[in-house]
Amino acid sequence: MFGGEMVKHWRRQERLVYITQYLIQHPGETINLNTFAAALGVAKSSISEDLALVKSALGRKGLGWVETELGAAGGVCYWPGRGLEEARALAWELCEKAADIRRFIPGGFLYLTDIVFSPQLMAQVGEIFAARFQPRRPDYVVTVETKGIPLALMTARSLGIPLVTARREHKVTEGSAVSMSYVSGSSQRLQTMSLARRALPAGAKVVLMDDFMKAGGTARGLQELLGEFKAQIVGIGVLMEMAEPPQKLVQDYLSLLVFEGVDEKRREVRVRPSDWLVGEKGGGS
Amino acid sequence: MFGGEMVKHWRRQERLVYITQYLIQHPGETINLNTFAAALGVAKSSISEDLALVKSALGRKGLGWVETELGAAGGVCYWPGRGLEEARALAWELCEKAADIRRFIPGGFLYLTDIVFSPQLMAQVGEIFAARFQPRRPDYVVTVETKGIPLALMTARSLGIPLVTARREHKVTEGSAVSMSYVSGSSQRLQTMSLARRALPAGAKVVLMDDFMKAGGTARGLQELLGEFKAQIVGIGVLMEMAEPPQKLVQDYLSLLVFEGVDEKRREVRVRPSDWLVGEKGGGS
Numbered sequence: 001m002f003g004g005e006m007v008k009h010w011r012r013q014e015r016l017v018y019i020t021q022y023l024i025q026h027p028g029e030t031i032n033l034n035t036f037a038a039a040l041g042v043a044k045s046s047i048s049e050d051l052a053l054v055k056s057a058l059g060r061k062g063l064g065w066v067e068t069e070l071g072a073a074g075g076v077c078y079w080p081g082r083g084l085e086e087a088r089a090l091a092w093e094l095c096e097k098a099a100d101i102r103r104f105i106p107g108g109f110l111y112l113t114d115i116v117f118s119p120q121l122m123a124q125v126g127e128i129f130a131a132r133f134q135p136r137r138p139d140y141v142v143t144v145e146t147k148g149i150p151l152a153l154m155t156a157r158s159l160g161i162p163l164v165t166a167r168r169e170h171k172v173t174e175g176s177a178v179s180m181s182y183v184s185g186s187s188q189r190l191q192t193m194s195l196a197r198r199a200l201p202a203g204a205k206v207v208l209m210d211d212f213m214k215a216g217g218t219a220r221g222l223q224e225l226l227g228e229f230k231a232q233i234v235g236i237g238v239l240m241e242m243a244e245p246p247q248k249l250v251q252d253y254l255s256l257l258v259f260e261g262v263d264e265k266r267r268e269v270r271v272r273p274s275d276w277l278v279g280e281k282g283g284g285s
Numbered sequence: 286m287f288g289g290e291m292v293k294h295w296r297r298q299e300r301l302v303y304i305t306q307y308l309i310q311h312p313g314e315t316i317n318l319n320t321f322a323a324a325l326g327v328a329k330s331s332i333s334e335d336l337a338l339v340k341s342a343l344g345r346k347g348l349g350w351v352e353t354e355l356g357a358a359g360g361v362c363y364w365p366g367r368g369l370e371e372a373r374a375l376a377w378e379l380c381e382k383a384a385d386i387r388r389f390i391p392g393g394f395l396y397l398t399d400i401v402f403s404p405q406l407m408a409q410v411g412e413i414f415a416a417r418f419q420p421r422r423p424d425y426v427v428t429v430e431t432k433g434i435p436l437a438l439m440t441a442r443s444l445g446i447p448l449v450t451a452r453r454e455h456k457v458t459e460g461s462a463v464s465m466s467y468v469s470g471s472s473q474r475l476q477t478m479s480l481a482r483r484a485l486p487a488g489a490k491v492v493l494m495d496d497f498m499k500a501g502g503t504a505r506g507l508q509e510l511l512g513e514f515k516a517q518i519v520g521i522g523v524l525m526e527m528a529e530p531p532q533k534l535v536q537d538y539l540s541l542l543v544f545e546g547v548d549e550k551r552r553e554v555r556v557r558p559s560d561w562l563v564g565e566k567g568g569g570s
Contacts (some may be wrong), residue, residue, distance in 0.1 A: 009343075013301055017342035020305040021349075023410075039346075057302035059325075060295075064306075109458040113481060117450050119442035121312075145431045146452070150438050157404035165402050167431070173394040218564060 010040040015050050023054065023066065023078035027130075028160015030075040047068065051076055054196065062086065079134055080127040080158045083166060084277070087128045092257050093274035094121070098240075099269040104262050116147045116211045116239065119154075125256060126154025129209065129237040132254060136234040138207040140164050140200060144193050144222055148210035151239055155209050164206075170194040178228045182221030191218075193225055199227045207235040213255065214241075216248035223250060243275070295325040300335050300440065308339065308351065308363035313445015314417075315360040326511040336361055338366075345511055347371065364419055365412040365443045369562070371415045376541050376558035379406070385555040389547050395554065401432045401496045401524065402440075411439025412542060414494065414522040417539060421519040424447050425485060429478050429507055433495035440494050449491075451510060456477040463513045467506030476503075478510055485514045492520040498540065499526075501533035508535060526559070 010018065017057060019036060035045045048068075055066035064081035068074070082090075095114065103111045115121060129151075138159060143152035144166040148197040170177045174196035184191045200206070208222055219236055236253035243260040256277070260270035272278075295303065304321060333353070340351035348491045353359070367375075379400065388396045400406060414436075417549035420508035423444060428437035429451040441448040455462050469476045485491075493507055504521055511518060521538035528545040541562070545555035557563075 010342075013298065013338050014342035014345065016298055016301045017339050018346065020302045021309050021343065024306050024309045025510060026405075029405075030451065031376045053298050054302050057295075057299040058306065059302065060299065063303075105458060105460045107457060110457065111460055111481070111483065113450075113459055114447065117438070117448045119438050119448055120311075120314075122438075122447070123430045123442060132402060146434070146450070149431070149434045150448070153402070153404050153407075153435050157408060160405070162399065163402045163404055163435070165398075165431070166449065172392060173396065174398055175396055196396070197400065220311075 008041055009040065012046075012050065012162065015040050015042065015046070016053060019047070019050050020054055020058075023076070024080075026160070027064075027078055027080050027158050030069070030077045032075045066099065077160075080126070082128040087092060087256070087275060088277045090124050090128065091097060091277050093258055094125075094239075095271045098257065098259075098271045101267045101269055104264070104267075104269060108262055110262070110271075111260075112211075112240070117150055119150065121156075122150040122154045125151055125239060126156075127156045127158045128256065129157030129207075129235075133207045133235040133237065136207075137205060138234050139204045140206045140231075141209055142166065142200070142206045142222065142226065142231075143209050144168070144218060147158065147212070148238075151211055151237075152209035155207070159207075164199045164221060165193070166193045166195045168193060174199075178225060180225050180228075182217060182224065184217045184221075189222070193221055194231070195225055200226075200231060202230045204229070204231050204236050206223070206231045207237065208233060209237050211239045212241070213238040213244055213248065213253065215252070216250040220249040221255065228229045233249070240271070293326055295327065297331075297335065299325065300325050300331070301338060304332070304335050305339055305343075308361070309365075311445070312349075312363055312365050312443050313340065313419075315354070315362045317360045354541055358530045360522030361444075365415060367409070367413045369418045372541070373558060373562045375409050375413065376562050379410075379524075379542055380556045380558060382555045383542065383544075386552045386554055389549075389552075389554060392395075393547055395544065395547070395556075396497075397525070398432070402435055404435065407435040407439045408442075410436055410524060411441075412443045412566065413541065414440045414492075414539070418492045418520040418522065421492075422490060423519050425491045425493045425516075426494055427451065427485070427511065427516075428494050429453070429503060432497070433523075436522075437494035437498055440492070440522065444492075449480070449484045451478045451507060453478060453481045459484075463510060465506065466509050467502060467509065468505075469502045476506070478506055480514070484517060485511075487515045489514070489516050490519050491516045493518060494522050496524045497526070498523040498533065498538065499534040500530055501538070504538065505534040525556070 033044050035048050037044045058064050062083040067077045141152050141156035142164045176197045177194045179194040181192050238255045240257040241255040255274045262269050318329050318332050322329045343349050343372045347368040425439035426437050427449045461482045462479045464479040466477050523540045525542040526540040540559045547554050
């Protein structure tokens, strides 16, 4: 990508712009300092100084952190940062969007499709989940089609890892696959999901992501399916969980929002940020 | 987001990092210069100077362009740029990945699921399509589930617009919907697709995105469905088209790759960049 061209010396101000855009575009990827040095026509020591500036500027607003590893195999890696403050602000913004009575659909549903498919919103939510799950060093993000895909994709992008998507039906274009049946908590119907054998190596560390959790039937189904791949599940994240039932079929999941229901008479939709965002007593701002 | 805090003066080097990351994270969105001035505790005139530097540094490697509009309603907008050179390099990289005989699946299929769900690859491909379609000023990107979603989402993100996803079945959680049947070119089966009434306002300018096109049956089905929304289709993009049949059911589409088939005897998968990337005669490197 960088080879073959005559590189003119870049000034520091330009280098800062170049390095910043490159890091932001390649979250979770380790980049050798020589790559930058070659691209910008300066010594590695200058790049090190640039990186220190980038790191401190991004750190000032909690916009992520820059890790540098020394040595020949070393490099620099950027992780998007979304602190608790930012996560909370985004959760409240989403609550306001979601709790609009015009979203109410007879049967007690909320129309959230525009939110779960929003690239701009899911990019931000994905960064929040990525920041929470990154210390557990997952190898893959896994979801099941369809509405969880945007959030799962953006989370995987922020983590710098691949996304694996289980399908509802086995597809001939995917070769041999493992299929299983489970009861969905929201529809109480028997459903199937299927994952191509070659989609995931044995023993991978995975994070499960979905848009919505009622009883957790889909997440448990996915857990069981992944058991067939000897995967180690290091995290489960959902954009929104339902307050009822409070006991889910899976444990240790993280949600951003809680949907408490719709009061049809008062025309009121009740959505709030999850407890971890507002403190133990559910208070806070 | 920026309000309420005491802002200390930021130095230019730090401002360049902050502004660059913000623009890259908000492609296609117009940002008022006052937003930056308030966040960084400096005058708007300093921000203007910073933006000129960011613009010229990004321009040096064709990494996108920064548009500034003057006046009270004015602001700055960043568009990711992927020139022909970069598009070509990425297409060749994808050809190499795709043309691996281990991807061959009996029946003449190629396993491409890991590619179409790759956040890192689809982010790059999305930028290429966004750069081509942006001058036509689309309001929405539209796709149909499932494998086109990552590319469609990333294209929409680079364009700064929403994604609308047609479903294979009508979902009760989406309210009233328009459904239609069509014959898929690849399976020659009757399929249905459905789009919620509220998903798209009448008369919107849309770009259709998908992962794969054989005869174009799905794209034509989507065109017809969107006719019910009086949408104006300003572009059609697919990651990969099949060389056969050469006559598609839709016109004026743009693909990145052409799948020419698998020679089972010679164990050879033939995938090449599309003509527009390699010159009129299909040559070039």
